[in-house]
Amino acid sequence: MTEDERSAGWAAYYDKLRDRPPRRTLLAALDNFGTTPAGALALDLGCGDGRDAVEMLRRGWRVIAVDAEPEALRQLQARPLPPESDVTAVVARLEEVPIPLGVQLINSSFAMPLCEPQAFHDLWGRIREGLPPGGRFSGQWYGPRDSWVGRPGITFLSRENALSMLEGFDLEMFEEEEADGVTPRGTAKHWHIFHIVARKP
Template sequence: MNNQLENQGFERNWSAYYQAVEGRPPRETLLTALSRFEALSAEFPRFAVDLGCGDGRDTVELLKRGWRVLGIDGEAEAIARLQNRSDIDRRRLETLVMHFEDLVLPKSVDLINASFCLPFCPPEHFPNLWHKIIAALRGGGRFCGQLFGDRDSWAIYPNMSHHSRAQVEELLQPFKIELFQEEEHPGMTALGEQKYWHIFHIVAGK
């Protein structure tokens, strides 16, 4: 890939992406985190923030299990798709259109779910974003989601955040690791593009 393309930064046709992933099940990292919570009794609805919620593949699962959810996405179309779903309980759902660099999170969150979205935070804003995630989680809360590794084929894009394994391990220092899987292989994107994947799948308790 030439330098001109690299310097342009990564761009995604989000409308096409939402159509491509419509109806897909919740992410395994979310299901793992939820299983950890369900091992404990709770007398009140737990509260989750679903970052980069898209059209709600993870939000729907949280709502089905009785959680209160704040769904946040930088794309207004994503929030519109989520709000228009027929399989959600809107009484326990709030939504916001907000970009990572402007993100404001509530306090005492039980779960922050960030499925395949954090790499789209520009690198100059990532440290502050990660600090906000840690600060928003209550003691006993959890983070689940993905980070992209430095050997991922999208690591050439200057507007995306990628991390080495050592950097990810450093980011997770404030947490107790419950799931940490490194995935690396050639494959395809949801839009059928060839891609080399380098992914860290994470569930971690605070």
């Protein structure tokens, strides 16, 4: 697949999912903070067109929204954002993105596994280290029975591996989902997903 084809694919994905509500992993993480912490700063990795970022902004979080696709960030910024929204849009790849100081919530909905295993593990290492005590990670990882297994550039983890990576965190949500379905682009797919909300003690 060329870069142009990949970008066109993501643009079609944003069109298809426009106006969908925030992911429930993000909502659980936000709810678990209780009232929004002072100066709250969140990082949204693979933010897409901003379905989660908008909810964080609505609840008073400052958001650094990261995506490899400039079109994602353009669409996020074109949304009707809450007044006084503080959002920084960063075009970057997950493989390289640094974790900014002071981030309390790192969200990556259906995006973090979209890199090779080494990069995925390096990124998780940066997230683990970068979160302060009380900080949270929310998002999805992919399991080994997902029908995308074998595609290059995607990481899949067994349940045991996923749980061992999360060791030392308080698991506020760890739900395994397996279901036959259809992707937003209309192809049949077997999903094997871990839905995660984890708090660094």
